[in-house]
Amino acid sequence: MINDKLPYIYYGGDYNPDQWPEEIWQEDMRLFKLAGINIVTLPVFSWAKLQPSEHTYDFEWLDKIIATVAAEGIFLCLATSTAAQPAWMSRLYPEVLPVDIDGRKRTHGSRVNFCPSSPVYRMFSQRLAVKMAERYGHHPSLLVWHIGNEYAPHCYCDTCASAFRTWLQNKYGTLEVVNRVWNMSFWSHTVYEWEEIVPPTNLNGNNKCFQGIALDYKRFMSDAILECYQGEYDKIKEITPDIKITSNIWGLFNGLDLKKWADHMDVVSWDSYPQMNEPMSNVAMRHDYMRGLKDGQPFMLMEQTPSQQNWQPYNSLKRPGVMRLWSYQAIAHGADTVMFFQLRRSVGACEKYHGALIAHAGHEHTRVFKECTQLGMELQVLGDTLLDSVTESKVALLFDIDTWNAVEMTSGPNVDLDYLKQAQKYYKAFYDLNVSVDVISPLSDFSKYELIIAPVMYMLKPGVSDRLKSFVKQGGTMVTSFFSGIVNENDLVTLGGYPGELRDLLGIWVEEIDSLQPEMTNKIVIDSAFGELYGEYECGLLCDLLHLEGAEALGVYGRDFYAGMPAITRNTFGQGEAYYVATDPEQRFLEQLSQTICERLNLATTHQAPEGVEIRSRQKDDKTYTFVLNHNAYETAILLNAGSYKDLLSHRVYERTLVLEPYGVAILEVCK
């Protein structure tokens, strides 16, 4: 529960009054109230203003702003403002500047442009956090702390190299172990002194060369950056133990171990910037991933744009209704806040063409402002109804950042293999059925699920295969795919035959993995219908040549020298079943496979919705709130299950049919 002080869905976003003269502030307040804003995030990038020099701090202007905001009854998400160090720091302490993967020492500018291992950066950033906490930590309007901003870039400087060696000593103890787990006898890489270990960069080809080193460096870097966050966290927590702390994740990316990061956050928050033409299933999956980071706990939508973006190649406007639709989609997937970057469009520098509540025109008479206002009013009416409600899914999709990195670093078999895209394909198959999916770590609790989807489970960390076997043995169903069970957490191959530790669970042995040239395809042939699956399907990318060891073949390859070999198998294991998809099939195959499995498991679908309509539910106090989201640009009719339903937004009651306007939304509650 993040919303105890403010029992509403937080509605507001990044506010940068320090970029504006004071006379604008009062006008901002008027417009915020008009739009129903109840929270502002600040000061995200004001370190240089807060600390004009090494020994000088200036909080007066911030005092004034906070007073202004609070006076209007608007609450605060307080940022520690440490994402961009002041220029004086880079000049006086050049060590704070990072070295990039090409070995280039960076110069001052931009943001998140510091070495995460730098003691100077850490000292100054924690000092500022302490000052912020001491000064504002007990302010009645303070709701949540926001540390840094979109942590991400990696550094390869000597300070980091040295810290990496210490990190390795802590992890592995001796060089003997390091040499073994990185397979350093390959290419004469055996090291005898810790100092002989150097970061993997474009200057030694190590990123695609020694996956063991590169993976550990990525993990170290995630940890080093996490220590920057954690350093501030600990100091603040001491001063304000009751205020929740977060940092905004900039999306589903593989630069940080997001799962580990989430363990150090009181609440997950993230920034959602879909591309205009991106499949909505991808957006939904990202929300589900963020919700999964803390095992289903509601998260904060920390940033989205009210209208357009600036940093994509083509920054289209959000069509009328889309901002509202996507806001409710976030809530449907577990968000308890709807927050924008940014509240007022800046006048200069690179984000001046990023959308905002208040346009450069400066007034409320714009389409965007009106749409924001409508949403603000609706959220006020919703009050605390939805707060802390949860999502109940019977299906989990396993997704793991380390596996993603390992697949990306692999030299062979196929450059087009994209771990995220594979996950998205499987997710989409269930999304299109409106079956709720939790996106979780392979180390999360499986007990509440009936079905686990785990495409390209390339890397198996310790314990994962046992957990999966136990899950299936007890009656669970599992679906995995080609390129699974291949390596351990150090990217060392599990010897004895693919898919390694999963071999008995899946009842197969994969002898070879064919990698198809881009112009090649194969096909899956299913002669004897298995549920919805029947006939021929295109496939490609990789094709496992496998032998049955207990499993049965549901379909076989239709072409090439391995025509007739199994392409999809099912294995009974204890009380459950494990499916293996040996190649990368067309989406239709996955649709029919997911439908078949859902039918077999009686995973009840929901109201009957045509294409483009997403349906998701949140539960609370025995009540179910069902979000019906029309992603179509046209009016769409949904056939409702028996019963009558009240729409929390329109306050109308529906039976049998719900007709939604283009990009329309309803939140249905069963009428008792």
Place this chain on the structure above:
Amino acid sequence: MINDKLPYIYYGGDYNPDQWPEEIWQEDMRLFKLAGINIVTLPVFSWAKLQPSEHTYDFEWLDKIIATVAAEGIFLCLATSTAAQPAWMSRLYPEVLPVDIDGRKRTHGSRVNFCPSSPVYRMFSQRLAVKMAERYGHHPSLLVWHIGNEYAPHCYCDTCASAFRTWLQNKYGTLEVVNRVWNMSFWSHTVYEWEEIVPPTNLNGNNKCFQGIALDYKRFMSDAILECYQGEYDKIKEITPDIKITSNIWGLFNGLDLKKWADHMDVVSWDSYPQMNEPMSNVAMRHDYMRGLKDGQPFMLMEQTPSQQNWQPYNSLKRPGVMRLWSYQAIAHGADTVMFFQLRRSVGACEKYHGALIAHAGHEHTRVFKECTQLGMELQVLGDTLLDSVTESKVALLFDIDTWNAVEMTSGPNVDLDYLKQAQKYYKAFYDLNVSVDVISPLSDFSKYELIIAPVMYMLKPGVSDRLKSFVKQGGTMVTSFFSGIVNENDLVTLGGYPGELRDLLGIWVEEIDSLQPEMTNKIVIDSAFGELYGEYECGLLCDLLHLEGAEALGVYGRDFYAGMPAITRNTFGQGEAYYVATDPEQRFLEQLSQTICERLNLATTHQAPEGVEIRSRQKDDKTYTFVLNHNAYETAILLNAGSYKDLLSHRVYERTLVLEPYGVAILEVCK
């Protein structure tokens, strides 16, 4: 008048006898005379020969060459030879070597490879210029000085960083102003010491990040390079006050503030290297731009290739007649010289496959030599007829290097937005009508024009909007387009609503700017014919969503949620009219718009020419010389206006019809 000493169109070009043994020189002279060469440019790249070491100079070989050339009655364009410093200088004074935008210190080699802020480079280059001026400045064959060569590359070294800070101090006075005009409170960039300002490079992401910094750095760099030029200029001017001085501009590019540079040249000269398949309108526009740099004064075509180039990906031969055709095109647009790079094809290094008057075969029995000779003979016959004649245009196209840079640096809304391409599209619409267009700066004199075209007037420098309003108020017509009036000279947005300072002039308010994905289009619908404009037209890239504030809509959008909103407007302002094209239309739209406006303004077109025939005139002493240029690879007939015309080239008289051979040219004078 640059041609007083030599009352002919200068005909010749770059001559590098120092690359050849002396026995070749006499043969060169024979061939030059044969081809009608009357000027040679030298020594463009001979610094290492002229100054073998820090304290030694050697002019003997140059004395001999100049004597040889002068003895043949050939005149001189004397280069100061400072475009490539000798290797000893780079070795003894490494500070002369520049640092590139990736922070890499360059090593010796190539050309124009020096730091423009380097005191050592400046001292040595000026010293050489003085020696050249003292030794040859009063030589009777000297016509013009040529400083450096194709100045362009930028430097990011510490010397430049320091000079940049000084430049900023001179421009802005205080850091308070700098912080304000660069909007430095964004992303915590506020600076408190001058030393905290660092050049924008790929090491701090500043080029696409802080447009204010990046724009000023480009301006500073243009100024720093200009100081190199100016240093030599001043020294030479002292010694030879009556000799014109120039430097060859390498084309229409945005690395230098060409308008400012032109102010420091006695005559503009430039190097024209069209690609084989480039629209001829682009070539014409570049000539017009160069003519506009000094307000219509004739310019020098300093370089073109007699046959092929070497540095393009595909270096096709100029087809028979094309070299002659393009030479006359340059003259038609204001050139008073026709000069080549190069007179003799070099034997080694990177330009050995660049065309030349004298091929590697070494004799006159080549197609290229013969074509050059034909042209040489014609130019001799033309004598001084065309010299100093001027172009009279009623239409001006505004083009501004700073705006170009600002649009390129913009983060959002659409990466495909290309300022130059937009200007070229509008220019082409008038070119295809054979309406003469001056390409001028927004700060040039507007008084002689009836129509001003200013597409994508993104940046408005101080005074420009007032000048435009005054122009229209007094009866002028103006056409501008989307993404205009957005920012001031520091790339700060003009608040209050787009198009900012142009809002009343255009009578519109642009609420939003939609950026289309590459696969998207919209259309302009004109229900009620406006001149030639009627029906539907494709459009794309950016679409303004605008409201009329006094203007009338001539056409509206045909698709998407803003269908029906104005897509082209016209506003009456004082005695004049201002048109606004709110999106990027297909070329046909611009053709019909330009035709409509020309008809409304009675901008008389000329003889009736089919597609591919360009007609341009120059005026002198009440005479009009009309160039008819057949860019078609086939014979083409032109319907002449009433009257009879003498062709200065064929000496024939034409009435009613002029038939030109493929790539043919006529220069018509009305028979009295």
Place this chain on the structure above:
Amino acid sequence: MINDKLPYIYYGGDYNPDQWPEEIWQEDMRLFKLAGINIVTLPVFSWAKLQPSEHTYDFEWLDKIIATVAAEGIFLCLATSTAAQPAWMSRLYPEVLPVDIDGRKRTHGSRVNFCPSSPVYRMFSQRLAVKMAERYGHHPSLLVWHIGNEYAPHCYCDTCASAFRTWLQNKYGTLEVVNRVWNMSFWSHTVYEWEEIVPPTNLNGNNKCFQGIALDYKRFMSDAILECYQGEYDKIKEITPDIKITSNIWGLFNGLDLKKWADHMDVVSWDSYPQMNEPMSNVAMRHDYMRGLKDGQPFMLMEQTPSQQNWQPYNSLKRPGVMRLWSYQAIAHGADTVMFFQLRRSVGACEKYHGALIAHAGHEHTRVFKECTQLGMELQVLGDTLLDSVTESKVALLFDIDTWNAVEMTSGPNVDLDYLKQAQKYYKAFYDLNVSVDVISPLSDFSKYELIIAPVMYMLKPGVSDRLKSFVKQGGTMVTSFFSGIVNENDLVTLGGYPGELRDLLGIWVEEIDSLQPEMTNKIVIDSAFGELYGEYECGLLCDLLHLEGAEALGVYGRDFYAGMPAITRNTFGQGEAYYVATDPEQRFLEQLSQTICERLNLATTHQAPEGVEIRSRQKDDKTYTFVLNHNAYETAILLNAGSYKDLLSHRVYERTLVLEPYGVAILEVCK
């Protein structure tokens, strides 16, 4: 004869037991014997294990491995293990780390990552080679030495710069000569001190700028790297004068002067990694090139993959039979060994997905192992039958690394001009006729050939034109093409008219070279049939505009302003004929040209084979072994010449017709 100790085709490959625990070794031995392995190459990358620190060596583990292998009767290819220096060396002596072409000092890691000029690297590597030779040089199982591994990368550090200057002093004596042969008066590059010469890198644009410098730097670099090899070679030779020494060439690439390298090898060895969809003619050509490096002497196939690769974008499996087919193809072209990388698939790092005899599954029950075993058994049966047999070709294709580099560095006329591709096109024309071609240097002995093919003979080194004239004068036939005879060995143009020194031999003068835009084509028109040639053929890329000076035109251009000019010519010169193909024709043209010339020269073709069947012979002791290789994925019938033939593989006798299974092979010997 490399196989005297082991009178079989060597069969085995790279073995890395140091990556595995000892318990695996015995299993390896069992599997090796099973598969018929008779040689292992080791220890290719074990320097760090062999020399754990500057003053410590450890050979015990290697002793044990060698004993294990030898005990099984398996022979040794002993590597000096110097391709990847230990990390301690890079740390203690940073000078061993190279600087790349972007001026970046590399860090430790990867392989072949050392400065070839480094005295430290050379000292340590030779010291290791000596120790290896002393310890194992007289081991009875030792067959051949293998120095380094796939030498290739270039360095641009100060040590190399200094060594380059010394190399230049040795080659040219004085700076006057250097200035002349590099045409340094161009762009003011004249140097006066040796120190003024700097390596051509991306920091001075010299690679595409001063071809003379860049070519010599490449030659120097090849020599510097060769000195690394030669240093080890000399030390080893002293100790084991009778053991053959080689280093594995990583393919037909232009980073080293392979011909010069081959002169320093006792036997050529190379690594063959065809792409799945590559034309088989390219593979054949590479084999022929390797055979040609030592004038027809059999070579070692040092590496190929048993199944798939890992470093290509798409690493498809070799289809069943293909590994065997390609092994015999190598033998057919002159290989006396069939060796793999690698015998056991590694468990970690970048090559873990590279194919191996022993898969990760670890046993013999795989398709790949079985195919390897089949081949191993066949090779045992073949015994010494084919050893040291030779190839007799009447046709030679000239191919020169320097020319390749020079064409690549050329600025103009056409970026798509690819020297290797041109050679491959001509080679393919003869390959498709099953006419054996030697690929040789322009400085090789021409006396045994009737036909010399030399496309794009851009660079003529001293003596080459005389050798060609003498060859043709005595009755030989020669075919060359556009862009020939242009420059000398320093990339200085031969003045007086193209094709320079070949002008009289070809009886033509090329006045101009048109470079076609990618969308342009021309055509060759042959009105009067010349053998198979008749009608129209597409052509493009470059089109010479040439004049006949004694030659006759066999065909002319069909388009553009040079329609009607000769496009293919033939000149009688002494007793022979010289053909000139003035443009880049479609493949059909080259097919018909080669067929025509073969018919004219009575170059007997062999059995009648349909498309996709390659036929090559090796001769020994008056016997001819004819390899029939079915590259088709389907069964194919070959019509045999009169007589009966025994197949050495199936031991069957064939008459009239030989039917081969998909990817099938026969080695036919005439039954007497």
